[in-house]
Amino acid sequence: MKKRYFLISLIALELAALPAAAQILDKVVFSVPQKAIHVLVSDKPGVKKYAVTSNAPFAVTAQSAIGEFEVLIHGSGQINGQRFGDNAQLPGAAQSCSMVVSPAPTAIYRAHQKTAAQAGSILSQTVIVEIHYDPALAPNIKIMTENDSKLIGLGQNCDIAPA
Numbered sequence: 001m002k003k004r005y006f007l008i009s010l011i012a013l014e015l016a017a018l019p020a021a022a023q024i025l026d027k028v029v030f031s032v033p034q035k036a037i038h039v040l041v042s043d044k045p046g047v048k049k050y051a052v053t054s055n056a057p058f059a060v061t062a063q064s065a066i067g068e069f070e071v072l073i074h075g076s077g078q079i080n081g082q083r084f085g086d087n088a089q090l091p092g093a094a095q096s097c098s099m100v101v102s103p104a105p106t107a108i109y110r111a112h113q114k115t116a117a118q119a120g121s122i123l124s125q126t127v128i129v130e131i132h133y134d135p136a137l138a139p140n141i142k143i144m145t146e147n148d149s150k151l152i153g154l155g156q157n158c159d160i161a162p163a
Contacts, residue, residue, distance in 0.1 A: 034145035041079055041128070046135030051079060052143055053115050053126045057091065059149035060109040060129060062100050065139035068158050070097045071109040074128040087120030088127050089113065098155030105142070107154045 034056035042049035052058065062069055073094050076085030091111030098108040109129070116125035133139060 034147050036143055036145045037122070038129075038143040046133055046137075048131045048141055050129045050131075050141075050143060051084065051123075051126050052091075052129050053088075053122050054091065054111070054145070055114050055116065057111045057113055057146040059107045059111070059144055059146065059152065060131065061105045061142045061144065061149065061152055062098075062108050062131075062133075062155075063105040063140040063142070064103050065133065065137040066100055066103060067134045067137055068097065068099050069108040069139075069155065070132040071095070072130040072132070073109075074130065077128065079123075079128070082123060084123050084126045084128070087118045087124040088115050089117035091115050091127065097158040099158045100155045105152050107149060107152050110149075110154065111146075 032055060036052060036054040036056070036058035038050045038052045040048065041051050060071060073090055073092070074085070075088055075090050075094075076083070078084065091113050092109070096109050098106070100106045100108065108131070115127050129143065131141060
């Protein structure tokens with residue numbers, strides 16, 4: 001008989017503790033490290049294309065080159081016969097232009113959200129970042145997370161010709 005009361009007391013104590021545990025879990029912020037995975041898919045004079053998948057906003061930076069950089073974002077399409085972007089979203093503006101006036105690292109594009117719109121394969125959450133610049137330049141292009149690019153300044157806006 002005592003065992004039954006003891007067991008019922010333990011169960012009652014557990015049930016009483018549930019609201020407190022729920023409040024603690026509600027206040028805990030679960031964070032995932034920011035990642036921006038990228039692969040160079042095309043490198044021609046004056047044009048670089050990267051496949052980018054990110055779980056957070058990201059930045060595209062240029063270094064060791066001074067000039068105008070146009071960035072185009074393709075939300076879906078095909079890479080080497082494989083579909084990409086079916087579960088992706090545009091992470092920011094679909095087109096931007098930045099004038100880099102220093103050889104120091106300069107952000108030429110800043111995304112405002114992750115590329116994934118819904119669950120799916122990595123390729124289905126991928127966008128293509130296409131960067132155009134003067135073919136005489138040899139810029140060092142990097143793609144990094146928002147956290148890693150916070151101290152890098154943004155290039156000056158330049159005029160974009162209507163597509």
